[in-house]
Amino acid sequence: MRDMPQVLAEVRSLRRQYGAVLALDDVSFSIRSGEVLGFLGPNGAGKTTAMQILTGNLAPTSGEVVVNGHDLLAEPKKAKQAMGYLPEQPPLYREHRVDEFLDYCAALRGIPRRERRAARERSKDRCGLKEVGARLIGNLSKGFQQRVGLAQAIIHAPPVIILDEPTVGLDPIQIREIRALIREFGKDRAVVLSTHILSEVEAVCDHVQIINKGRLVLSDTIANVLRRVRSNTLVVRFRTAPEIAALEKLQGVETVQPVDNGRLRIFHRADVDPTDGVVRLSAERDWGLQEISPEHGSLEQLFVQMTETVPTP
Amino acid sequence: MIWTIARRELRALFMSPLAWSILAIIQLILAFLFLGHLDVYLQVQPRLALIPNAPGITEIIASPVLGNASVLLLLIVPMLSMRLISEERRNRTMTLLFSAPVSMTEIALGKYLGLVLFLLFVVAVTALMPLSLLVGGHLDFGMFAAGLIGLSLLLSAFAAIGLFVSAISPNPTIAGIGTFGILFLFWIADWSSSDSSGPTHRLLRYVSLVRHLEPFLRGVFNSADVAYFVLLSVVFLGLTIRRLDADRLGV
Numbered sequence: 103m104r105d106m107p108q109v110l111a112e113v114r115s116l117r118r119q120y121g122a123v124l125a126l127d128d129v130s131f132s133i134r135s136g137e138v139l140g141f142l143g144p145n146g147a148g149k150t151t152a153m154q155i156l157t158g159n160l161a162p163t164s165g166e167v168v169v170n171g172h173d174l175l176a177e178p179k180k181a182k183q184a185m186g187y188l189p190e191q192p193p194l195y196r197e198h199r200v201d202e203f204l205d206y207c208a209a210l211r212g213i214p215r216r217e218r219r220a221a222r223e224r225s226k227d228r229c230g231l232k233e234v235g236a237r238l239i240g241n242l243s244k245g246f247q248q249r250v251g252l253a254q255a256i257i258h259a260p261p262v263i264i265l266d267e268p269t270v271g272l273d274p275i276q277i278r279e280i281r282a283l284i285r286e287f288g289k290d291r292a293v294v295l296s297t298h299i300l301s302e303v304e305a306v307c308d309h310v311q312i313i314n315k316g317r318l319v320l321s322d323t324i325a326n327v328l329r330r331v332r333s334n335t336l337v338v339r340f341r342t343a344p345e346i347a348a349l350e351k352l353q354g355v356e357t358v359q360p361v362d363n364g365r366l367r368i369f370h371r372a373d374v375d376p377t378d379g380v381v382r383l384s385a386e387r388d389w390g391l392q393e394i395s396p397e398h399g400s401l402e403q404l405f406v407q408m409t410e411t412v413p414t415p
Numbered sequence: 416m417i418w419t420i421a422r423r424e425l426r427a428l429f430m431s432p433l434a435w436s437i438l439a440i441i442q443l444i445l446a447f448l449f450l451g452h453l454d455v456y457l458q459v460q461p462r463l464a465l466i467p468n469a470p471g472i473t474e475i476i477a478s479p480v481l482g483n484a485s486v487l488l489l490l491i492v493p494m495l496s497m498r499l500i501s502e503e504r505r506n507r508t509m510t511l512l513f514s515a516p517v518s519m520t521e522i523a524l525g526k527y528l529g530l531v532l533f534l535l536f537v538v539a540v541t542a543l544m545p546l547s548l549l550v551g552g553h554l555d556f557g558m559f560a561a562g563l564i565g566l567s568l569l570l571s572a573f574a575a576i577g578l579f580v581s582a583i584s585p586n587p588t589i590a591g592i593g594t595f596g597i598l599f600l601f602w603i604a605d606w607s608s609s610d611s612s613g614p615t616h617r618l619l620r621y622v623s624l625v626r627h628l629e630p631f632l633r634g635v636f637n638s639a640d641v642a643y644f645v646l647l648s649v650v651f652l653g654l655t656i657r658r659l660d661a662d663r664l665g666v
Contacts, residue, residue, distance in 0.1 A: 120665065157514045161664045179516040193511035195423075197430055209419040210515040254511070 107134040110184075110292040111156070111262050116165035118151055118316075125151045126162070127316040133309075135261065138288035140307030140324070141296040144409055148316040149296040150190060153266045156294065157187040170261055183211065186260040190267050192251025196240030200231060200250055203239055204257055211258035221257050229253040229283065245276035252283065263287055264294045269302060281306050300402050304328070314409040327404065336368040337361065338380060341390030348387070352379040365393070416517050420525025421532065428495070428533055437491055441484070441537060448483045449544045452476045473555040477545035478632045481562040484541045485569055485628055488534070489598050492570065495533065496577025497591035499526045500659075501584045509662070519659040523652055527578050534570040538563060558634030565631020568644035569624065573598060575651035582658040598624075 111133045118126040126148045133139050143149045154160035156167055158174050158181065167174040170184035195203055201222060208218040226232055229249040234242060239250055248268065255263055265284065269277045284306050287293050297303060303310055303324070310327050312320040320327070344366070346358045354374025359367045370376050377394065384391040428434040456475045463469040503509045512522050542563055548554060577594040584590035604623040605616070620626055627640040 118665075157510075159510055159513045159663065179518070182514060182516040185514065187510070187514040189507065189510045191507045193506075193508040195427070195508060196506075197427065202426075206419070206423050207511070207515075210416070210511070210517060212416070212516060 107136050112168045114166050117163045119163045133292040138293045138307045139309045140303035143313040147313045185262045186255030187264045188251045188255040194239045201235040207254045208257050225253040225257040262292045266296045312408045319408045339365045339393035344389045352376045416521045417525040421528035424529025449480050452479050472552050473558050492573040493591045493594035497587040500581040501587045501590045519656050523655045530574045561634045561636045562632045572644045572647040575648040579651040579655045582655045
């Protein structure tokens with residue numbers, strides 16, 4: 103397979119236990135070059151644990167991590183050299199100046215003295231930090247601090263970049279800028295992005311993984327996921343309360359769930375469109391159909407579905 | 416890599432007002448004590464001149480100043496060492512080191528080296544005061560050097576203990592108090608026992624930091640005492656590395 107992009111990071115059957123709590127249970131995935139992988143899950147699902155294990159901040163109870171061909175346990179230095187990590191809370195020394203801090207990070211990642219300056223300038227350039235090099239990190243705004251965190255993660259030009267909730271606490275413009283940056287990194291590297299913001303995944307990722315209670319419940323390309331979501335649900339609203347059982351008997355309908363404002367969500371099989379049936383039934387029984395639409399493509403219902411019910415494969 | 420981390424530690428120290436105020440206060444107190452010792456010497460000097468082989472200014476001024484410095488630093492090292500690891504952990508900056516291609520040993524040694532270099536600087540500045548006596552007298556350089564080496568070794572051991580306590584503490588204040596407690600216990604270990612010949616007393620005497628510093632101040636360079644300080648440092652550095660590893664294992 104010559105055209106398949108190179109696998110840059112691979113995680114095999116990762117498990118992590120905190121005492122009796124199983125934070126990660128048999129999680130496996132891989133990331134290829136040129137891919138942005140969205141790691142999605144509700145709070146406490148194990149996203150951060152997975153990121154910490156991937157970056158060597160936490161040891162897994164069992165399982166293995168291979169980054170750029172180096173096993174994280176056997177060759178931690180080589181594996182870590184190939185990764186840049188921005189944790190949830192950017193690890194910044196508030197009392198340092200931006201330039202000083204980035205120089206230190208460059209030195210920590212083993213960039214030779216002569217090349218440090220160039221590496222620092224390149225990384226500042228990409229993250230829009232040109233003007234703040236001489237300022238104290240502690241005095242920067244949250245958005246700029248986040249960018250320093252990003253600059254720190256990419257200073258050694260790692261093939262794998264791992265970002266844990268990089269847009270939390272930023273204003274909408276900053277969010278757009280950071281997302282644009284992430285997409286740019288995704289062109290020639292592998293990016294893992296953890297988030298609980300669904301629109302973020304839609305906006306920047308090629309690949310989605312949903313994690314819930316420590317297990318991967320979905321792993322697919324964003325295109326497939328969106329297609330799946332878009333074609334399988336209808337949202338309807340009636341003036342009077344309909345008989346849900348009757349709706350469920352329609353051909354192709356799988357389940358009907360109430361949503362807010364008296365709306366109902368009809369899940370149906372991908373190959374049958376029950377719209378006609380719903381309209382006819384409503385007219386026959388005089389329910390007063392007010393609204394009917396195929397659900398707008400969004401990850402939300404899939405996410406809710408995946409994280410609330412036990413998925414059937 | 417060790418050097419990179421040590422340099423940042425030193426820099427962080429000198430960027431904060433803490434290091435400067437500590438240096439200033441140490442100088443102030445030692446200058447006061449130094450002048451006190453000098454005064455005593457000037458009073459007894461006429462009588463000393465009559466005694467053959469009388470103690471000189473090194474015994475009466477220089478060594479006591481170093482002894483004073485060791486007690487003073489017992490109080491001060493915890494304030495310097497407390498933030499080494501616990502603060503990074505609290506500010507969540509430890510991630511930077513853990514995800515960089517550096518081993519736990521390098522992290523521990525880097526932080527240790529940073530503090531030790533600062534303390535050596537303190538020793539150098541302390542040494543200047545007795546050296547100023549050269550203007551009007553002679554120092555016993557062998558004895559003085561032994562004292563300086565002893566003080567440096569003692570401080571290295573302090574630093575290792577401080578680093579370890581910082582690694583096991585959830586926040587800097589607890590680390591500071593904990594370090595002070597441990598250092599003080601090591602200091603007074605031989606005070607408690609009334610039976611001065613029992614095995615417990617002999618053991619406590621051996622553990623006591625003072626017992627191993629005193630020979631240096633008298634000008635005796637004993638390799639057993641050197642070994643004691645080196646061993647103490649190595650043990651606590653080893654424990655620190657283990658503690659950092661445990662952090663990663665999440666236990």
